[in-house]
Structure formats: C-alpha cells, structure tokens
Amino acid sequence: MIHKIISPVPFPEGTVNSYLIKDDALSIVDVGTKTPEALEAIKKGIKDAGYQMEDIEQVILTHHHPDHVGWIDAFPNAKVLGHIYVDAWLRRDPVFINSHYDFYLDRLKEEGVPEEYYFWAKKMTRSIEMLGERTLTGVIHDGDEIPGHKGLIAIETLGHAQSHFVFWNEEKKAMIGGDLLIANISSNPLIEPPLNPKAKRAKSLLQYNASLKKLLTLPIDKIYSGHGSEITNVQELVHERLERQHIRAMKVLKLLEERPKNIFQINVEIFPIPYKSQLGLTLSQTIGQIDYLLDQDLITEVKDENGVYWYAKK
Ligand SMILES: [Zn+2]
Incomplete structure (x- = not known):
C-alpha cells in the first residue's frame, strides 16, 4: 500500500x-x-x-x-x-555545522563576488531551526x-x-x-x-x-x-531536463568567447535582474554550468593571485 x-x-x-x-x-x-x-x-x-x-x-x-x-x-x-x-x-555536528559559513564565504571569494555581497554567506548558511x-x-x-x-x-x-x-x-x-x-x-x-x-x-x-x-x-x-x-513519462522528462541544461551551458560558453570571466561576472550577465535578490540560487546555477563546461573540456580554469577563478573558452 x-x-x-x-x-x-x-x-x-x-x-x-x-x-x-x-x-x-x-x-x-x-x-x-x-x-x-x-x-x-x-x-x-x-x-x-x-x-x-x-x-x-x-x-x-x-x-x-x-x-x-x-x-x-x-x-x-x-x-x-x-x-x-x-x-x-x-x-x-559542531565541526560540520560550524564549517558552513566559511564554506560559503570561500566560495563567494573564489567566484569573484564583490565584498559588498559577502553578507550572502550568512544567508546561504542553512539554519538548524527547521x-x-x-x-x-x-x-x-x-x-x-x-x-x-x-x-x-x-x-x-x-x-x-x-x-x-x-x-x-x-x-x-x-x-x-x-x-x-x-x-x-x-x-x-x-x-x-x-x-x-x-x-x-x-x-x-x-x-x-x-x-x-x-x-x-x-x-x-x-x-x-x-x-x-x-x-x-520518466524517460522523456529526464531527456528534456538534460537537454535544457545543455542549452543553458551553451549560452554560458558563448559569453566566454571574447575574454575570460569569473563566475560572478557570468552570473550578472545571465541573471541581470534576479542575481541581486537571489544571489545564492543564481550562483548555484552558474557554477553548475561552469562545472559542466569544464567536464566537457570546452573551457579552461585559471586561479589568479587573489584566489579568484577565471574561465575561458578553449
Ligand atoms: Zn530538497
């Protein structure tokens, strides 16, 4: 039952x-x-x-x-x-829970997010209250x-x-x-x-x-x-979701044609309006597409002296 x-x-x-x-x-x-x-x-x-x-x-x-x-x-x-x-x-678990804020802050830094948005690290840290x-x-x-x-x-x-x-x-x-x-x-x-x-x-x-x-x-x-x-319609829906994600990734790839960019710059271009009010969700999306493009061997990743990652089309 x-x-x-x-x-x-x-x-x-x-x-x-x-x-x-x-x-x-x-x-x-x-x-x-x-x-x-x-x-x-x-x-x-x-x-x-x-x-x-x-x-x-x-x-x-x-x-x-x-x-x-x-x-x-x-x-x-x-x-x-x-x-x-x-x-x-x-x-x-205190070690685990206490690591979350630093985890999110480190991500913001390596994504090239300007300091004025660092307060998002706190917003991204999930509360244990619920x-x-x-x-x-x-x-x-x-x-x-x-x-x-x-x-x-x-x-x-x-x-x-x-x-x-x-x-x-x-x-x-x-x-x-x-x-x-x-x-x-x-x-x-x-x-x-x-x-x-x-x-x-x-x-x-x-x-x-x-x-x-x-x-x-x-x-x-x-x-x-x-x-x-x-x-x-599981098969159909899975193919549809994978296809849609691939299309999104290709849009990101196009943005990397002229010059290298960091995650934050890409994020602002893809989500010009929602990025401010939904920085956490939109960054998650953008990082995902970058991970995908790296996995497909279509882009390169370079870390600069400030610890920010830059991505360029191969
Ligand atoms: Zn869930």
Whole structure:
C-alpha cells in the first residue's frame, strides 16, 4: 500500500508530499515542514489511511532539506532512517555545522563576488531551526533494502542535496523519488558544504546529471515525487531536463568567447535582474554550468593571485 499525504510548505514549492507505505512494516517517507499547518495535514493524512501517528514504525528520509525532515519528532514509536549526511545535520555536528559559513564565504571569494555581497554567506548558511530534535536511529547506504519493505532498494542520487536517496521497487516498477525529478519544476542542484570540511565542494550539477541518468537505466512506470504529481513519462522528462541544461551551458560558453570571466561576472550577465535578490540560487546555477563546461573540456580554469577563478573558452 502507498498513500500520498500532501502538506503545505512556506516556500515557493507550495506543498510537499509524504508517502505512507505498508508492507511488513508501516513507514512514512518524508515528514513535511516544521509548521503547525504541516503537522495537521500529516496527522489527517495518516488518519485517513486508517492509522495513528503512534502506529508509524519508521520514518524514512529522502534528503535533509527542511521541507522533508520537519516532523521527525511527531512519531514517538518510529525509527528514523536516512543518509549519513542527514545524520550530521540532525546531530548538529559542531565541526560540520560550524564549517558552513566559511564554506560559503570561500566560495563567494573564489567566484569573484564583490565584498559588498559577502553578507550572502550568512544567508546561504542553512539554519538548524527547521530541523526536528531527534537524530537518526539508522544510516541508509546505497543499495540497502529498506527494513520491513522487501524489494524496496535505496539508490543514492546526489545533486539536489548531498544526502539524496530514491527508493526503488523493481517488482512494482515504482519509485519514491524525493526531489530528484519533479513534474513541473526543474530541481536545483544546490551547492552544499561537504561532510568533511577539508574536502573540496561537490560538483552538484554533475552529480545531479549522473543521478538522472541512473533513472534511464531502470524500467520505471511511476515516480512518486517529493513535490507535485506522480511522474509516468520518466524517460522523456529526464531527456528534456538534460537537454535544457545543455542549452543553458551553451549560452554560458558563448559569453566566454571574447575574454575570460569569473563566475560572478557570468552570473550578472545571465541573471541581470534576479542575481541581486537571489544571489545564492543564481550562483548555484552558474557554477553548475561552469562545472559542466569544464567536464566537457570546452573551457579552461585559471586561479589568479587573489584566489579568484577565471574561465575561458578553449
Ligand atoms: Zn530538497
């Protein structure tokens, strides 16, 4: 049995989906945002399916974003399962959490962002306020079968988040997909701090494309998505998303024809209006396209004496 529960989100996405699944165990995948309205919606959804909050045996998390992990505290008898990166968040690991501000500031510097925008490092640092108080009781690894749900396999699909899993049932040809693929909006491969503060930043867009390509290898009939409606045209949608991203990258490549530019300069040219109010999101986008062009061997990267990276067309 799979039962969809929609709860409100105080962000542009509008709503988020949780899925109640019943096999040998009764579990819920993702638990909404930490607002009273979301809790009410989740409680009602569980009641409509014929259960109480106390009946839930496992909370399974697709990723650590606040609209998916908000109400882990609301299930007194449930184990909580998720990625090791979710664990660091929920434990509020001090080394990890305290590294975030410096991580974002270092990125702004190497992207050539002018000092007047350095306050964005604080804005980009995700708050722990929207997280539940509990921690994980078990860590999920790539390829694990979810306890109590025979045939439901976790597939690590990083990119949108550094903690992202989808859950795939080959027999039913069905997947619980988190935010890997969303019907009406393209999922943003955000730049997020690494688990080990000394590690390099992940190339989120490349990870994301690799995760999308994993979907092409599976005979999926239906994806139960983290937001919006179920997806049945998986192959078509994946090709469309990859194609659209390639076109965006080609636009960036054109901007590098006359002279080398840094990420901030490119960002201002691509997002002349939104870059000021949405610097974090737009930079994430631009970095992604640059990572892609580097990976395709179409541009070069040079670091100057101030630590700023410059990109030129090959
Ligand atoms: Zn998310």
